[in-house]
Amino acid sequence: MSNAVSALNGVTWAQGIATVTEVPLQGMITLRGQLTDAKVKKAAMSATSLEMPGHGQANCVDDRGICWMSPDELLVLCPYDAVSTNLKQMQGVLGDVHSLCVNVSDARAVFDLSGDNAREVLAKLVPVDLAPDQFTVGMFRRTRMAQVPAAFWLHDNDSFRIICFRSQAQYVFDLLTVASQRGSAVDVF
Amino acid sequence: MLILTCPNCGQTGEETEFHAGGEAHLKRFGPGSSDGDFEEYLFMRENPKGVHFERWRHVYGCGKWFHAARCTTTLEVFGTYSAQVTEPPKEICDKISKKRPDWSWRAFS
Numbered sequence: 354m355s356n357a358v359s360a361l362n363g364v365t366w367a368q369g370i371a372t373v374t375e376v377p378l379q380g381m382i383t384l385r386g387q388l389t390d391a392k393v394k395k396a397a398m399s400a401t402s403l404e405m406p407g408h409g410q411a412n413c414v415d416d417r418g419i420c421w422m423s424p425d426e427l428l429v430l431c432p433y434d435a436v437s438t439n440l441k442q443m444q445g446v447l448g449d450v451h452s453l454c455v456n457v458s459d460a461r462a463v464f465d466l467s468g469d470n471a472r473e474v475l476a477k478l479v480p481v482d483l484a485p486d487q488f489t490v491g492m493f494r495r496t497r498m499a500q501v502p503a504a505f506w507l508h509d510n511d512s513f514r515i516i517c518f519r520s521q522a523q524y525v526f527d528l529l530t531v532a533s534q535r536g537s538a539v540d541v542f
Numbered sequence: 543m544l545i546l547t548c549p550n551c552g553q554t555g556e557e558t559e560f561h562a563g564g565e566a567h568l569k570r571f572g573p574g575s576s577d578g579d580f581e582e583y584l585f586m587r588e589n590p591k592g593v594h595f596e597r598w599r600h601v602y603g604c605g606k607w608f609h610a611a612r613c614t615t616t617l618e619v620f621g622t623y624s625a626q627v628t629e630p631p632k633e634i635c636d637k638i639s640k641k642r643p644d645w646s647w648r649a650f651s
């Protein structure tokens with residue numbers, strides 16, 4: 354069996370106003386189908402033991418979660434080594450419901466951005482209103498980060514989780530570290 | 543800045559999160575149509591100063607297409623609506639009429 358490694362091997366950068374860490378080997382399953390379908394919901398919930406999130410929301414605990422990607426797409430998070438078991442189980446639940454369920458763990462990279470200034474570091478990079486009363490815990494947002502697509506949610510107060518394509522991991526890491534350089538606080542929030 | 547709300551996912555974002563898809567509500571004339579109809583379909587576009595209807599795609603978000611009614615001079619967005627329609631819905635037309643009573647666009651007013 355090959356030795357799985359994440360895009361940046363779990364690199365951490367803490368020399369600035371926020372801490373940037375690559376979250377190594379997060380299990381991720383894309384589930385597409387009609388989200389109103391009971392079996393589609395059950396497939397996501399059974400793999401994570403979590404409730405379905407609402408429209409535009411994410412329901413994440415540690416390394417498990419369900420993220421609302423679009424009216425017909427969910428991103429299911431689970432431990433990396435539980436992906437194949439979960440996939441089989443989900444496909445069993447889905448049966449012949451028109452749906453798609455695929456392992457995308459190695460196609461993505463995940464970052465954790467934390468610290469008192471995490472919110473404003475991210476606000477420098479995405480065209481999203483991140484004011485504390487506008488972007489709150491539980492919300493999930495797909496957008497662009499400078500020139501690449503990204504999705505993020507507030508994992509905890511002052512800790513964002515950011516998902517991007519694996520091939521763009523270095524670019525996103527560089528963006529985050531430049532945006533959190535020492536002395537670059539804007540103090541806008 | 544042009545600010546759009548995607549009717550598919552409900553997220554509001556500025557222009558760069560979306561991609562413009564050209565004029566809305568074109569009727570396709572393909573093989574077997576007259577040269578005039580085909581030319582009209584392929585090349586003739588509205589270029590209004592004011593009320594306009596366009597297709598947009600939420601390219602960095604949910605990835606889905608939708609329609610938008612907006613003003614090309616002020617960038618005011620009158621509303622966004624489903625991609626699965628062949629003409630602007632009545633409530634969008636009513637909203638425009640409230641703000642621009644004498645608007646017209648192609649066959650609509």
Ligand SMILES: [Zn+2]
Nearest residue numbers: 548551600604
């Ligand atoms: Zn959308």
